[in-house]
Amino acid sequence: xxxxxxxxxxxxxxxxxxxxxxxxxxxxxxxxxxxxxxxxxxxxxxxxxxxxxxxxxxxxxxxxxxxxxxxxxxxxxxxxxxxxxxxxxxxxxxxxxxxxxxxxxxxxxxxxxxxxxxxxxxxxxxxxxxxxx
Amino acid sequence: xxxxxxxxxxxxxxxxxxxxxxxxxxxxxxxxxxxxxxxxxxxxxxxxxxxxxxxxxxxxxxxxxxxxxxxxxxxxxxxxxxxxxxxxxxxxxxxxxxxxxxxxxxxxxxxxxxxxxxxxxxxxxxxxxxxxx
Amino acid sequence: xxxxxxxxxxxxxxxxxxxxxxxxxxxxxxxxxxxxxxxxxxxxxxxxxxxxxxxxxxxxxxxxxxxxxxxxxxxxxxxxxxxxxxxxxxxxxxxxxxxxxxxxxxxxxxxxxxxxxxxxxxxxxxxxxxxxx
Amino acid sequence: xxxxxxxxxxxxxxxxxxxxxxxxxxxxxxxxxxxxxxxxxxxxxxxxxxxxxxxxxxxxxxxxxxxxxxxxxxxxxxxxxxxxxxxxxxxxxxxxxxxxxxxxxxxxxxxxxxxxxxxxxxxxxxxxxxxxx
Numbered sequence: 001x002x003x004x005x006x007x008x009x010x011x012x013x014x015x016x017x018x019x020x021x022x023x024x025x026x027x028x029x030x031x032x033x034x035x036x037x038x039x040x041x042x043x044x045x046x047x048x049x050x051x052x053x054x055x056x057x058x059x060x061x062x063x064x065x066x067x068x069x070x071x072x073x074x075x076x077x078x079x080x081x082x083x084x085x086x087x088x089x090x091x092x093x094x095x096x097x098x099x100x101x102x103x104x105x106x107x108x109x110x111x112x113x114x115x116x117x118x119x120x121x122x123x124x125x126x127x128x129x130x131x132x133x
Numbered sequence: 134x135x136x137x138x139x140x141x142x143x144x145x146x147x148x149x150x151x152x153x154x155x156x157x158x159x160x161x162x163x164x165x166x167x168x169x170x171x172x173x174x175x176x177x178x179x180x181x182x183x184x185x186x187x188x189x190x191x192x193x194x195x196x197x198x199x200x201x202x203x204x205x206x207x208x209x210x211x212x213x214x215x216x217x218x219x220x221x222x223x224x225x226x227x228x229x230x231x232x233x234x235x236x237x238x239x240x241x242x243x244x245x246x247x248x249x250x251x252x253x254x255x256x257x258x259x260x261x262x263x264x265x266x
Numbered sequence: 267x268x269x270x271x272x273x274x275x276x277x278x279x280x281x282x283x284x285x286x287x288x289x290x291x292x293x294x295x296x297x298x299x300x301x302x303x304x305x306x307x308x309x310x311x312x313x314x315x316x317x318x319x320x321x322x323x324x325x326x327x328x329x330x331x332x333x334x335x336x337x338x339x340x341x342x343x344x345x346x347x348x349x350x351x352x353x354x355x356x357x358x359x360x361x362x363x364x365x366x367x368x369x370x371x372x373x374x375x376x377x378x379x380x381x382x383x384x385x386x387x388x389x390x391x392x393x394x395x396x397x398x399x
Numbered sequence: 400x401x402x403x404x405x406x407x408x409x410x411x412x413x414x415x416x417x418x419x420x421x422x423x424x425x426x427x428x429x430x431x432x433x434x435x436x437x438x439x440x441x442x443x444x445x446x447x448x449x450x451x452x453x454x455x456x457x458x459x460x461x462x463x464x465x466x467x468x469x470x471x472x473x474x475x476x477x478x479x480x481x482x483x484x485x486x487x488x489x490x491x492x493x494x495x496x497x498x499x500x501x502x503x504x505x506x507x508x509x510x511x512x513x514x515x516x517x518x519x520x521x522x523x524x525x526x527x528x529x530x531x532x
Contacts, residue, residue, distance in 0.1 A: 013167040014180055014284065015292065019338070020450055021181065021285045025458050026428035033424070034146040041206055047147055048154065048205050051419055059424050063462045072181050072285070073174055147417065148425065152471070153317055154418045158325050159299070162292035184286055192291050196329045205418070279433040280446055287447065300412040307472055313413055314420065314471050338447050339440055 001101060002094070004079040005132055006039040009098070014072040022069035028105050029062070032093050035078040036109070045128065054116045057125065060088065061110040068102045070095075076104060084133045087112055087122045134234060135227070137212035138265055139172040142231070147205040155202035161238050162195070165226050168211040169242070178261065187249045190258065193221065194243040201235045203228075209237060217266045220245055220255045267367060268360070270345035271398055272305040275364070280338040288335035294371050295328070298359050301344040302375070311394065320382045323391065326354065327376040334368045336361075342370060350399045353378055353388045400500060401493070403478035404531055405438040408497070413471040421468035427504050428461070431492050434477040435508070444527065453515045456524065459487065460509040467501045469494075475503060483532045486511055486521045 010031060018024040037047050050056065070076060075098040082091050091109040096102065113125045126133055149160040170180050183189065203209060208231040215224050224242040229235065246258045259266055276297060284290040303313050316322065336342060341364040348357050357375040362368065379391045392399055415426040436446050449455065469475060474497040481490050490508040495501065512524045525532055 013163070014170050015163050015166055015290050017285050018281060019283050019285065019287045019447060020455055020457075024281050025432070025461070026281065026425045029425035029428055030146070030148050033148055037147050037206065046206070048418060056419060058419075058468075059465055061462070061464045062424070063460070065460045066458055069457075073170065073179075148423050150418050151414060152314060152416050152418065152420050153322060153324075157299075157414050158328070159292045159295035159414065162295055166291070181285060189286060191286075191335075192332055194329070194331045195291070196327070198327045199325055202324075279429070280436050281429050281432055296412070296414050299414055303413050303472065312472070339436065339445070 001077075001079070001096065002081075004081055004094075006035070006042065006080040008035050008038050008078045008080075009075060010034070010078050011075045012070050012072055017072045020069075022071055025064075025066065028064060028066075028095065028107075031076075031078055031095065032062075032064075032091075032107055032109060035080055035093060036091060039080055043129070055124070056114045057089070057111050058114055059109055060112050062107065064105055064107040066105055068097060068104045070097060070104055074099070077101075082129065082132050084122065084126055087119065089113070089122060089125060089129075134210075134212070134229060137214055137227075139168070139175070139213040141168050141171050141211045141213075142208060143167070143211050144208045145203050145205055150205045153202075155204055158197075158199065161197060161199075161228065161240070164209075164211055164228060165195075165197075165224075165240055165242060168213055168226060169224060172213055176262070188257070189247045190222070190244050191247060192242055193245050195240065197238055197240040199238055201230060201237045203230060203237055207232070210234075215262065215265055217255065217259055220252065222246070222255060222258060222262075267343075267345070267362065268347075270347055270360075272301070272308070272346040274301050274304050274344045274346075275341060276300070276344050277341045278336050278338055283338045286335075288337055291330075291332065294330060294332075294361065294373075297342075297344055297361065298328075298330075298357075298373055298375060301346055301359060302357060305346055309395070321390070322380045323355070323377050324380060325375055326378050328373065330371055330373040332371055334363060334370045336363060336370055340365070343367075348395065348398050350388065350392055353385065355379070355388060355391060355395075400476075400478070400495065401480075403480050403493075405434070405441070405479040407434050407437050407477045407479075408474060409433070409477050410474045411469050411471055416471045419468075421470055424463075424465065427463060427465075427494065427506075430475075430477055430494065431461075431463075431490075431506055431508060434479055434492060435490060438479055442528070454523070455513045456488070456510050457513055458508055459511050461506060463504055463506040465504055467496060467503045469496060469503055473498070476500075481528065481531050483521065483525055486518065488512070488521060488524060488528075 016027040282293040
């Protein structure tokens, strides 16, 4: 496993699986979002409070590579790194099945920061996360 | 808090909230299902294996009373009791917000056991869970 | 089929089905909510605009009886009646599979009206829907 | 609007929106899947029947570019093209808001065909969809 700045242990739920008996593709996007928000929480930040104060960090582009499917009630590690590319904050997020550390999904999530509905250069966000960038 | 045979600590996720900023009503049903399946897992049983062997425990009726809404990233306790009424296995399930132990939802979930697509009297299930009934 | 004040034709989607190959229980609650909101839209009302103006109609209690499961890509009719009982507005909602008009689910959804976070007697809502009450 | 081999009119539902009042990112993946399955249905094929016969078409990689957010109860056009690249069947899928035909999301979904759990060269699938490839 690579080095990550944040690792969250999570578990799949049966209702997230579809008729193939594996987690439906879209639910991985939920896991990735939950991981980013949990990382923010650890950093003392809150997506909800940001929204209420007029700041929204929104996904501009996401790429997900599906490697190994997860089944119901399986434990996995959801891992995160972040870097800045101009106005974009790019989260590299990988999910590993805990039982054998197989890579399940590898994602790149490119976000931008809006304040009062306008795209910013990202300096406010960069100040918050300076130690990681 | 009443006595329960099973208590699971869970946490809401932001994507489960709607425009009102509170967890969407249907998601509580997901929490309740996840709690039942997690209890089964602790008992050495698996909803998925049951299904593969031809046995399905299905919900016949559910009543949910909404008391206090949960917001994003809140921790809650999902609590469960079970009793039998003839062919029905009734799960009494309550959810409490952990911060102040306020009751969020109180549910009664009435299930029946199907084997190979036919309704049973529930004796197979009763044998598995004899110690709780 | 009984008489209803509103009937909406909908179709299940495969991602709404679980490993049993049938629509997951919680998703019916989504169908019921979507039907109420669609009825509101027809009446020139909007759940979102209500929320923005400080009014929220929230579910206090829901009872759902599951009769016949729906599978993926099946068309169904989602039917609605409403009545008032003091501060409560009770939606009687039934879902029928279109192919054979079998009753799939029968639900009673009891709602109350909050204005600026306080429970009302429901007079504002009653005025909007006088012709149905 | 470009030319597409399949266009499906759909409508967002309020429960698909999050606290920002816009459709949650993961739900677009649901729309894209529902569109592919609906196209299959029109072609006389069924994802569910494929699964039951041992054939699964699974997503290997997805890229989604988010352009304009959809709100609750908005009508949109979900558009699809398909092409083959060796064993991969790539769906180019775009979603337009119907009111002003603004591009909401542009996605590329790369799928492969598994038979009895083994990756195939895709010839079975290519035969089914020869007229589009």
